[in-house]
Each structure stands twice: as structure tokens, then as C-alpha cells.
Amino acid sequence: TQLLEQSPQFLSIQEGENLTVYCNSSSVFSSLQWYRQEPGEGPVLLVTVVTGGEVKKLKRLTFQFGDARKDSSLHITAAQPGDTGLYLCAGHNNAGNMLTFGGGTRLMVKP
Amino acid sequence: GAGVSQSPRYKVAKRGQDVALRCDPISGHVSLFWYQQALGQGPEFLTYFQNEAQLDKSGLPSDRFFAERPEGSVSTLKIQRTQQEDSAVYLCASSSGQGIYSPLHFGNGTRLTVT
Numbered sequence: 001t002q003l004l005e006q007s008p009q010f011l012s013i014q015e016g017e018n019l020t021v022y023c024n025s026s027s028v029f030s031s032l033q034w035y036r037q038e039p040g041e042g043p044v045l046l047v048t049v050v051t052g053g054e055v056k057k058l059k060r061l062t063f064q065f066g067d068a069r070k071d072s073s074l075h076i077t078a079a080q081p082g083d084t085g086l087y088l089c090a091g092h093n094n095a096g097n098m099l100t101f102g103g104g105t106r107l108m109v110k111p
Numbered sequence: 112g113a114g115v116s117q118s119p120r121y122k123v124a125k126r127g128q129d130v131a132l133r134c135d136p137i138s139g140h141v142s143l144f145w146y147q148q149a150l151g152q153g154p155e156f157l158t159y160f161q162n163e164a165q166l167d168k169s170g171l172p173s174d175r176f177f178a179e180r181p182e183g184s185v186s187t188l189k190i191q192r193t194q195q196e197d198s199a200v201y202l203c204a205s206s207s208g209q210g211i212y213s214p215l216h217f218g219n220g221t222r223l224t225v226t
Contacts, residue, residue, distance in 0.1 A: 045215065090153075099156070101156075
């Protein structure tokens, strides 16, 4: 079983601060995705990273896939209250037909 | 709306009752997944369909759990003789194909509480 560990589990910060969330595994993934989930809703896809070392930017969010494709990070610049939510990383198996999710990082951004 | 629809949104069952959870995927999506999400945790894979074929059911926690998609569209997840540990949000997701370039679209889930 491929496991993904996310850290920290909880993060509470003030508006305007920067933060980084980590997703680590001992397994290699063919690709890795980041989702954001709000209470009472399903996860919504933010980004997919495929190539080792790949960096993708989505406005104030920067996603990086580790060189060995075993880990990833999400960096948020100048966090805003609207960024509050549960951030989930998920890795595809080699066949690309199954996603394994990490346990999530619950982010709260206070105004 | 054209999203994934799940019903009911909330279900309360007494221990030992059977429940059936429904998922209406996005029209034309061939792949359908069921996940279980415990409170404060990430989703855990239960089962996967491609059209009407159940290709992977390795995540179903026991033989009390059964899923079907008889016509390759709507899917039902059935839990027999519910137990308290079955309390969770059950998420359904669909995608247009398979593989990393076919993103999953999730429904809002069914929150099951077993008392």
C-alpha cells in the first residue's frame, strides 16, 4: 500500500502570512495532485504535477513535486481567509487509475 | 447542475440496519469511484468502476459493503448490518476516462451516522 503523510495536520495563521504544507511518502508516484476541500463539500482539484522537480503556480499557490517523485509541497504566499480549508495531496499509482490520499492539512487563516 | 450528485446528503441509521447510498455521476463519465472519509481524515479508496465493470473493490472494508453500477451510470453503495465504525462521509467521484489526465470530480458526499 502506498501511503502519503501530510504535515502539519493543523495550521492556524494570520492573514498575510506565508505557509508551506508537506506531503511525503516512501513510494514513488506517477503523479501527484493537490485538492482543497471545504466543510460539507467534496474535494476540488487544484493542480496535478507529473515530472520530478516540476513547479506549478496558481496565483498565490506554488506546488512542487520532488525530484524522486516521492514528495510534494504546497506554498501559499500572503494567505487570505478565503484560503481556509482542508488541503489534501493524492498520488496516482503506476496504472494511473487509483488515487491514494494523504490525511490532509487543515488550514485556518484568521483575518 | 452538471456535477456529481449524491443522495441522501445525510443518513442516520440504527446499528444493524441496511443502508443504500446513491451516486449520479457526470453524464458520459466512464470511471466512478467510491471513497470513505472519516472525520478529520483524508478520503480512503473503497471501489472503482469502469462503465458497469467493477475493476477494483480492494478497499471495501468487509463483506457487508457492496457496490454496483448495473448500467454504467448511476451507482449504489450498500452497507448491510451497519456498525458504528461505518459512520463517515461517503464520497463518490467520476471521471471521463482513466489515468492522470482525467481529473476526478467529486460529489458533496453522504454523511452516514450509525447510532
